[in-house]
Amino acid sequence: MNTAWHNIRWLLRREAMEHRRLIVAPVLLGGIMILLNLLLLVSSLFGHGGRRIHFEFHNGSVLNMLAVNLQPPGPGHAADLGPAVSLLLLATLLLFALALGTAMVSYALGCLFEERRDRSILFWKSLPVSDGQSVAAKTLIVMIALPAIYTAAALVTGWICIGIYIVPLLGGGAAARDLIVQTHLLAISGLTAAALPVYLLTLAPAVGWLLLCSATARRHPALMAVIVPAFFAVLGGLGLPNPAWHLLVGPILPTGFIRALSALGAQGGLGPALAAVYRPITTLDLWLGLLFAAVCLIAATLYRHRFTTLV
Template sequence: MNAQVETPVEARAVTPRRHPFPTLLRREYWEHRGGFLWAPVIAGGVSLLLTMIFAVVASVMARKAVAEGELEIDGVTINGLDLSLITSQMSAHDLQQLGDAFDASLLMASSWPFIVMAFVVFFYCLGALYDDRKDRSVLFWKSLPVSDRDTVLSKVVSAALVAPLLATAAALATMVLFAVIVSVLVVMHGGNAFQLVWASGGPFRMAAFVVAAIPVYAVWALPTIGWLLLCSAWAKGKPFLWAIVVPVLLGVFVWWFEVMGYFGLQADWFWQNVVARMLLSVVPAGWMDAVNLHGIDAPGDLRDVLNLRTLYSTFLSPKMWIGAVAGALMIAIAVRLRRWREEI
């Protein structure tokens, strides 16, 4: 007689159930790694290549101007490209202006990955829920134990956080290499690279700013992300045209019939706060329209505008949160549409 021994409940091996959301994020990354990662990296590389070409051309032209006695600064003819001699005769105000000019050029050089990211995020959201219906792979994904909510939210997080994080990493690498290139040029012409490039803290300040801007971008971009996902989930064809035509026609209707006049507003308000928010919120620094510049005498000064206090003042703007709520509602509708729309 064989006796069966029951395993106590406490001794049974319990396999913890893993949440599928991290797997969904990895899936989005691997399927779109070219746009999320390599496109910003290549854009940063192109920016650095153009910087080196410009540096070589500018150096050759400056040497030619020196040789011909045509290089003047404040009416003084320069006989050589000795930066240490030139900077020693500059006032503290002039050196600060030189540092601001370097900060501006640093920001421009590192903006290329973000510009490319805006296009990547725009078209990624447009195809996020449309492409799998087009190739019928949606049937396979629906057969897995993954909810439509998690699937859509993984695409939202990929567009709002993953893509900006990777673009920021590419921008930071571009910043560092740009500063190194400028440092080499300064040393080659007898200047003090630490004083002119690094001592002002420009590279570190700009790096901290672009990292701190990620959560601001994530919230600000929600209206466009939500609208594009809604079009991607709803459209039976050509989601790009639907995404563009509907807001534009709505803006034309409001302008033509002067609808905003009933609220004491101009049609420009509708174009800026509705149409632009639906289509252009994924553009980096679009939130600058909502920053609190109160108390800033010269808003064009990078040191005044590009700081954490000004950056996070956008969270005090009603425009930020109204757009975020509208984006969340459109994302919720996109989830509902995905539950029953499986064909194009």
Template sequence: MKTFYWLVKREFWEHKGGFITAPIVAGAIAFVLNAMLIAVGEAHTAMGNFHSNFSRAYEDADLVQAGAVIDGLLYGMTYLVLIVTAIVVFFYCLGALYDDRRDRSILFWKSLPLSDTDTVLSKVASAILVAPAVAVVVGVVTGLMLAIMFAMVGTYHGISIWPLLMQAHPLKVIVNLVLLIPLYAIWALPTVGWLMLCSAWARSKPFLWAIALPLGTGAVIAWMGLMGGVHGISSNYWHYVAGRLLGGLIPGGWLTEASSLAGLDTSNPAAALDKVNLAYHYSTLAQPSLWIGAIAGIAMIAGAIWFRRWRDES
């Protein structure tokens, strides 16, 4: 366990810029952009409201809705930061088992009593557990800072700051987001597995292989469809194979597998947030396709471990 902790720590030493700095920068940019929008809104109220839900909350003094909007803000900020982290993690996975083979520093790591299984799993854990956790923390903190800023603007318009903030549920949001990480991890397994397999296997240009193989296969299948041989395979292929191999890191991607929500009222944020709850997210676990993807991901990670152990560059 101690070794595993240090292995993950090593990944964060190496990828501090991607795992920690990038989400913070993304959060900071989002914060500044929002501040600028508010400033514009305040300067030209005639141009309309940039934060219409807020203005509605102000008008109706409907604090429950305002709280839901703040919660939504925390989710939204985290989503934004998670997208940045997802892009970082995508390229991280492609390089994770390749970069040290290219610069031969793999020989140093292999001179230590570290099992290849631990090494690969520490990279998987960094990609789908620790990096998203960092993104959640950064996202929620940014969201809270934004909420405080909005509340202060609200005070300016005569709405007391504390009751407004008290209507938000930052702890609930954090708990929800943290509890979604395992689902995210399960959903991302095929993508992470595929990228790491390419990373461990390719003698050069893992990026090209990882992209070209699924796209090329898709093109061949589409062509066969056009030739009139097979029908209906192509869209399934893009959805269930190429999509899962390359797009699994997109946060919330599992919702494409969820049954659609009936009666979602976007003009009522509190009720809407209530409906898109953890139970709804986790209902996707009932979909076999999610599990088939996860099993394929685990198999590809096992393949990556095998290549990590035996790939012999000479």
């Protein structure tokens, strides 16, 4: 057991070195966002001859614009500023979620396929490393390492961007602490971290399917990954059962997190929001999805072990 875990840790280091761009990408994305917000702040302060910061946000069906002068704000300004600050954090989380999805799909589809294309699989098979350990290391990268890095980068970036706009208001006497409390920024951040493990469990079937396609496809793993769900989508359009949607496509949408945000805003407490986040654990679909993911990973391991198909 110790030897197996030692090999997996060594394989994890190797994956991190070979796919360093996926790990550096969230840091670069966060740096670009922070720089753009700094430039926007400087432009707002000095670019138009007036000292004001503009926040735009969409609330329901009404588009509102708030111009906050860098003077001692009125008592209602913090409440007016709240939706814009919350939207800034949620927009940052959405942007990093899209980047994370792209990174996970790119890595899962290519990690096993590229080893067959560049013939490096022959080298790895000559080492005392089992195919199961290789697949396990790649699964840990795509299911744990990448989501943890991107989520941490998203939260840090979001808070820095919020601070960029709040700090000037602090000098003018703005109640930044009250603003953070009223907008539930800490609760949203905690909810994001709490929702990540459950969301990854719901993504497990899709990740397992992508790794299976990467291990077995002869030419285009992305085409193989899409064509099977597309076939079941056609069946669903004809009124026939469509398990591919429930196992592969449906869980990609973070509906549980959206419901949790709605519960947080409506009831103002973490309890109802966390209940909405962890509700999928009690459903049969989640456990069937995990079973499907395990079958896909076992199939990928067996195929890699028995058929060294070079492309």
